[in-house]
Amino acid sequence: MGTGMARKRKGRDISGWLVVDKPAGMTSTAVVNKVRWALDAKKAGHAGTLDPEATGVLAIALGEATKTVPHVTDALKAYRFTVRLGQATNTDDGEGEVIASSDARPDDAEIKAELGAFVGEIMQVPPKFSAVKIDGERAYKRARDGEDVEIAARPLWVEELVLVDRPDPDHVVLEMTCGKGGYVRSVARDLGAALGCHGHVVALRRIWSGPFEAEDGLSLEQIEALARTPELDTHIRPLEDGLGDLPELKCTPEGAARLRNGNPGMVLSAEGVEYGDEAWASFQGEAVALGLYRSGELHPNRVFVRT
Template sequence: MGRKKGRDINGWLIVDKPAGVTSTAVVAKVRWALDAKKAGHAGTLDPDATGVLAVALGEATKTVPIVTNALKCYDFKVTWGAETSTDDASGEVVRTSELRPTAAAIEAALAGFTGEIMQVPPAFSAVKVDGERAYDLAREGVEMELAARPLWVDSLKLLETGEGWARLEMVCGKGGYVRSIARDLGRELGCLGHVAHLRRTWSGPFEAADGVEFARVDREAQDWLEAQLKPLETGLADLPMLRATPEGAIRIRNGNPGEVTTGADWGELVWVADAAGPVCIGRYQGGTVQPERVFNL
């Protein structure tokens, strides 16, 4: 068996994704530029969207579910008066309206889109329908009814309005589609709408302001890029951190429950460290932690 191509490199590279490139292409470019064995991302961004794309490298890929489940913030502009096939500006206009909402009407409607809501994903989305991606079926002209799914919307605020548009900010949990919010808000207001511009300003512990420009991934030397990496444990900021005893760390690294010197709630998801660094993600069980993902650092 030949060695898997690439270097053992662990950590997070935060990319400020530009419009016009897919999330998969960003990950592939980062992996190539750093010659990394393994890479993945924590939450897809639409090709036309910009902002935080957190790329996990090596052992940091084991922390991806934690970041994916964290809250995310989107700054977006909705154009009123037209609904499109994709619910953003890249699609064909399918319905139009002469109505335009007032700022007061928009504000009043926002309350119905906060808290635990049910959301139908856009037809052009990565949701799977009978094993196929919805966007592949939509491109083939297949009519489909996507099922509504629950979404936690922490907050939805009106930032500014103009002639025929509104700018909003949404903080939401995993699996939220801003395009669906724009579409449903437009329908609720009777004026129709679609996303004209979308930017993810932060995702869990990562902020767009800290992101590397995508163009620099290609341009900069490998050691410069490596210097921009954030440690693996940055992705674990939302979990309590517990300390393992020396014997406990050995047991955990072998996949067994290991003793820790600090506590948490029974059954709580935590991460464990010792003097050498992160050891695992696991469940606290009264003095010990049962590992679920062990880090091989």
């Protein structure tokens, strides 16, 4: 860091979510930077990276909402994607080089019959060109350097995988609902292999992610047009939206004061919340803290600072 004080990032202390419908050809980090600038926000981050060529919902957490990011990242999400049959690429998407091809073209019934193997708790090997770390180095860096990359399979929960369209013999459109850490490119690759015809992703859109939907998202054009105006602020959704699936426990005024200081605070019991459950405490409708419920108290692991 060098000598002297670290430069403090200027900007507004705003907390909440801005839902973006990401355009193709842009990294998720670039979208975060654009939103931070447009809102003059001090702090921003995203919940779950999308590949540069992918489109769809990218939820941008602002300020204190960044503390709820893991809950959105862990939540179920849905993708609509197009698989090009008959070709495998080294990147498992349309950006890479074709490394194998086939004249075989399975019919819809054959494809549907194979989809069941990709549903439930499956083991998935991430693409060689991915941000997975191998011995501390990103897989894609090693793959670019020409190394033969070996990535271990990891578990993935797939709620649903369905065929939604077959525009022509070479292409199939699928929709997948899955948990954290799923690679659509791996599904395309493995499905192509299972069908004996190879495959890779040529289009990918995240339709929803946890509580956020792509159709509610702002386009980059809208964000640029409304940048630094009060109107853009009206699109900010409350921090609490990021806590969607967790139970809410209302706290007493004393409990809220204790929680704000990082201590366990008294909460009113709620139906279905048991000892050790993760929950969030609210006071007068605003999230105070996130933590574990134990015997009438919330033990906080994240406290929200309201300015």
